[in-house]
Amino acid sequence: MADRYQPLVRYFQKLSRIEHAITFLQWDHMVMMPPRGSEARSKALAELSATYHRRLVSDELGELLQEVEDKTDNPERIASIREMKKVYSRAVCLSSDLVEAKTIAGARCEYQWRQQRNDNDWDGFAGNFREVVKLCREEAQARFARNPDNFATPYDTLLDLHCTGDDSGFIQAVFTRLKRDLPGILEQVLERQRETKRPNLAGEYPVAQQQQLNKNLMLSLGFDFESGRLDVSAHPFSTGCRGDQRITTRYRENDFFDSLLATAHETGHASYENGLPRQYDGLPVGGARNLCLHESQSLLFEKQLLLTRPFLEFFLPVIHRCLPATSHLSAETLWLGATRVAPSLIRVEADEATYPFHVIIRFEIERDLINQQIEIDDIPELWDEKMRRYLGISTGSNFKDGCMQDMHWTDGSFGYFPSYTMGAINSAQFSAAIRLAHPDWQEQLAGGNLDFIRRWLLENIWSVGSTIESQEILQKATGQKTNPDFFLDHLKTRYLDCGY
Amino acid sequence: MADRYQPLVRYFQKLSRIEHAITFLQWDHMVMMPPRGSEARSKALAELSATYHRRLVSDELGELLQEVEDKTDNPERIASIREMKKVYSRAVCLSSDLVEAKTIAGARCEYQWRQQRNDNDWDGFAGNFREVVKLCREEAQARFARNPDNFATPYDTLLDLHCTGDDSGFIQAVFTRLKRDLPGILEQVLERQRETKRPNLAGEYPVAQQQQLNKNLMLSLGFDFESGRLDVSAHPFSTGCRGDQRITTRYRENDFFDSLLATAHETGHASYENGLPRQYDGLPVGGARNLCLHESQSLLFEKQLLLTRPFLEFFLPVIHRCLPATSHLSAETLWLGATRVAPSLIRVEADEATYPFHVIIRFEIERDLINQQIEIDDIPELWDEKMRRYLGISTGSNFKDGCMQDMHWTDGSFGYFPSYTMGAINSAQFSAAIRLAHPDWQEQLAGGNLDFIRRWLLENIWSVGSTIESQEILQKATGQKTNPDFFLDHLKTRYLDCGY
Known part of the structure; x- marks a missing residue:
């Protein structure tokens, strides 16, 4: 045969x-x-x-x-x-008419959102957004109708496109634990940080110098410039294929650390992609498993590597050499400046301790919106109510810094947001496993040796591709499924015990 | 209906x-x-x-x-x-087998040529080249068999891919005129230049400064950076589409003028492309007519605009500003340095007075090769013989600087070379028409005003696209077909009378 x-x-x-x-x-x-x-x-x-x-x-x-x-x-x-x-x-399972209608409605909504957000024009935005939501509900229904046994709710079919394998029930359970335990930790962190002043990292950092610094960071993190590039774009992102990973960052002349963190973040994404199993190139099984794992890799490089005291100690001479204006800054000062916690309105500017609440708000709203439990007009009030409950700050009628702040929903990317926090938890869980296996990890990082980490990630995550399901990857690598305890422990160690 | x-x-x-x-x-x-x-x-x-x-x-x-x-x-x-x-x-008219075989043979021959040329390894090269020529002869025969009434010889079918509309008989007649009249002019130019010393334009010119200079030149020549880019590549080229013209150049730290000329050259190509008729975007009739016209635009920008005394006078302050190391150079010195004539072995380094002979040699050999009048083994001797006859220098067994110097033949691009000299003649012919219509052209260039030139080119060439044949474009724009007299007159005026 x-x-x-x-x-x-x-x-x-x-x-x-x-x-x-x-x-x-x-x-x-x-x-x-x-x-x-x-x-x-x-x-x-x-x-x-x-x-x-x-x-x-x-x-x-x-x-x-x-x-x-x-x-x-x-x-x-x-x-x-x-x-x-x-x-x-x-x-x-989607008609080409629906795909086309969604593309057009999404493009229009996203395009006009740029101005509408600027103008705090919720009513104008809601007009376009209504069409996007209508079509996304149709999409979710069509996907659900095709595979009713595979999905708990229509929203789960959209979630599955981004967080493949992690369903809304599982994510809800994880987020419920965070909602229970994170507020107490957050309160202690804020109390503790009230004692110290936030170090000022501002200065004059020419873009050309920052570019040099970021490239050096990428080299230290194991990036191969024979197989990739670093460029500039309005928002940092990474893309590419085997042998050609392209990452971007952006620069502000008065701040170098944000760009450095973004570069580490995108280097994590690129490392995952370049570590995927070569024998499956071009096949679905050879792709990254899901965004909850993808984001775990970027956050691991950003928060669990670059933003550790030992790595900053190791990397400080490079920072001093590339950016002479940093000569008065110590590794500890950098660390203190970059680990400051404060509830705020804007997700992309949030620290790692408050970030989960930004995600939980969006998850709860988008899930109920797609499952037709709520309507678009309910969003501003729900947003304000949840922001007050979780982070103690009100958005009121400040839509631009509230429910209009993100691009994701404008083109109908529902089911994407949960991956940020699932990724943060996974990254803490992977780091814990690596550290358990390498008790000398702090000495290794202080020496600039990351090989043991890249090897572990390659073996347990990157080279696995999509051969098994997301939670099987977690289970095999760490002995259990995504467990928020690792993330909570990470926050306690970093922000309360001031470890690493 | x-x-x-x-x-x-x-x-x-x-x-x-x-x-x-x-x-x-x-x-x-x-x-x-x-x-x-x-x-x-x-x-x-x-x-x-x-x-x-x-x-x-x-x-x-x-x-x-x-x-x-x-x-x-x-x-x-x-x-x-x-x-x-x-x-x-x-x-x-080509079988997909032939297309694929030619692609593979061409890629292999080109790839190995890079090393073989370096090693002056004619025998090694000839081995791969034999297969390329065999397949190109097959291609020419197949094209000829489909349209025997349209073409005089098989070679004409390949010529038609690049010099569309200008057949080998027409080109031969034009080149015969050059072979008759150019040697006398060349002799006088060499005699005349013997009296003066070649000015030394060498210096230290940082690449970043040269990039700034080249961008300024492009702006002066009417290039719109909202619709294009300038980048770096191993060999200068231009490509793109309406609204997105991409040109490249290369840099040497000790010479800025070559890169500047190359930038003007590619800006000419890009201007033609961006001036093509918008109403035919995406249709064959909306494309550039042929390479004899394309090259005429690049050479017009390079030799008939940038390399004129009045434009250099206008542009000198920009050169001084961008490249402080040029402060001692006058426009006249630059002009004298860049209009030096000397027979040499290498086509791409040749001046505009000797360049035609490099092309004629290649045209005569490739025509006879494709039409099976000669064989590959005849090439080195023919090359040497023609170089001695036309330019008075021998290549002998220096294949790397003789018949192995160009990339064009390695992947089977026969019929391309004539466009360089047809383009040079056309550019002189168009310039003569423009200057006749604008007797104050030197004052205009000295003031940096090129609008009248761009308008003329847009109306007579760019916006015509491929709606009429190549020689009809010449006829309408200048009153006659491609006529080498204009090029010979240009050489006499520039190099003997030292006009513009």
Whole structure:
């Protein structure tokens, strides 16, 4: 009998080449393209996306997937076929009309949001947002109808696109623990930090010097510039493919540390991507497992590596050398400046101790919105009420710094937010496992040796790809599923005991 | 009756979006991509090229082209359909086996040539080159067999891909004139320049300063940085699309003028592309007419604008400001340094007076090679013989600086070389027409005003696209076909009378 698996491999590899084109044209769009290139680029990207989608939902692929032998004994193939079917099934259950309508509504809503947010214009925004939510509810219903046994609620089908494998019940349970235990910790941290003054890290840091510093950090974190680049964009991001990881950051002349943290963060994302299993290149099973793991890698590099005292001690001479204006700053001063905790309105500026509440607010609202428990008009009041309850600050009618602050919802990316906090917990959990296995980890970091960490991550997470489910990865690597205790312990150690 | 033209328009517009993707992924490959990105990129480009080719030779397009009403009265449509049929016909007459074999043989020959040229290894090179020539002869025969009435020889079918509309008989006649009259002029120029010493323009010119200078030159030449970029690559080139013209140059720390000339040259190419008729975007009729015209625009910007005394006078303060190390150089010194004439072995380093002979040698050899009048083993001796006859210097067994010096033949780009000299003649012819219409052109250039030139080029060349044939464009714009007299007059005026 002919091998029915190899044609599938070739089919997906070809698809991945179209995806490659989309990836790098989007990178170029964000990083290199002059403003007037936008029209032609949008059309080219639309054509490539349509080509990709058409090939993905083709009868040919459907038939190949039906014909393939499910009962193979080869576990690698079973996993690979499972992931192929998942990708196909996700695409084929939506009508092209719905996909197109959502793209158009999302683009309009996002575009106008930039100005509307600026103008604090909730009513104007809600007009466009209504259409986005309507279409996302339709999408969730359509996905739910196709796989009613796989999902607890329609919202879970959107969550599954980003937090694949971690359902809303599991996430709710994790977040309930945070809601119970985090306020007490937060109160103690704030009490404790009240005693000390926030060190002032401001200064004059020329962009060219910061670029040099960030590249040095990437080298120290194991980034290979033969296989990637660092550039500038309005918002830091990372993208690319094996052998060509592209990360970006942004610069402010009076602050170097934010850019340095962002660079570590994106280096974590890039390291995961470059560590994915080479033998599955171009196949769904070779991709990153989900965003809860992706974000765990970026946060691990940012919060559990760069932002530790021993690593800062090691890296301080490089900072001094690249940025002469930092010569008066000690590692301890940097650490104190960057570990300051304070409840605030804006998620992207939040510290790691208050960040989970920003995410929990969004998770609870988007879940109930997609599941039709609440309506758009309920959002501002719910937002204000939850902000007051969780963080003790009110947004009132300050929509721009409240429910209008994020881009995610504007184009219908529901189910994305939980990955930030699931990622933070996972990163603390992985770090704990690594530290347990390497009791001398502080000495190693102080010597600039990160090999043991990269090796552990490569073995337990990166090279696993999507061969097993998210919580199986956690279980195998750390002995248990995502457990908020590790994150809470991390906060207590760092902010109350002032360890690492 | 249904309009059979609009479906064709949509078909080609969609094709152009795949072309857009290929264009910018190739740019990225040359300018941005880290070395290890090469494998994935090559596969993605191959997949996109295959997709493009498959759609271009599809039965669907063939039928659309057959069904379209040829007898429309609309001259724009007639031209558009004619160009569509040309593109289709060029693609459909080759078997995909031949296309693939040529791609593979060309890539291998080019790749190994880089080392073989270095090693002066003609025999090694000839081994790979034999396969390339064999496949190119097959290609030429296949193209010739499809359209025997359109072409005088098989070589003409390859020439037509680059110098569309200018056949080998016409080019031969033009080159015969140059072979007759240029040696006498050259002799006088050399005699005359023997009296003066070549000014030394060498110095220390930091790359960052040169970049600033080149960007200023582009602005002076009318380049719009909202619609394009300047970057660095191993060899200067320009590419892009409407609204996004990307040009590159390269830098040497001890010489700024070469990079400046290259920047003017590429700005000419980019200006042509950005001036193409907007209403035909994405259609073959909206593309640049041929390389003889494309090169005329780049050479016009380089040799007939930047390298004139009045423009250099105007631009000198910018040079002084950007490059402090040039403060002792006058415009006249720069002009004298950059208009030096001397026969030499290397085409890309040749001055404009000796350059045509480099092209004529290549044209005569490649024509006879493709038409099977000579064989590969004849090339070194022919090269040496022609170099001695035309330029009075021998290459002997110095293959690396003789017949192995260019990349063009290595991947089978036969029919490309003549466009350099046809372009030089056209540029002189266009300049003469512009100067006749604007007798105060020197004052205008001295004031930095180039609008009258850009307007003339836009009206007579850029906006014409491919609506009419190459020599019709020449005829309409200058009253006659490509005529080497204009180029010879230009040389006499610049190098003997020391005008402009």
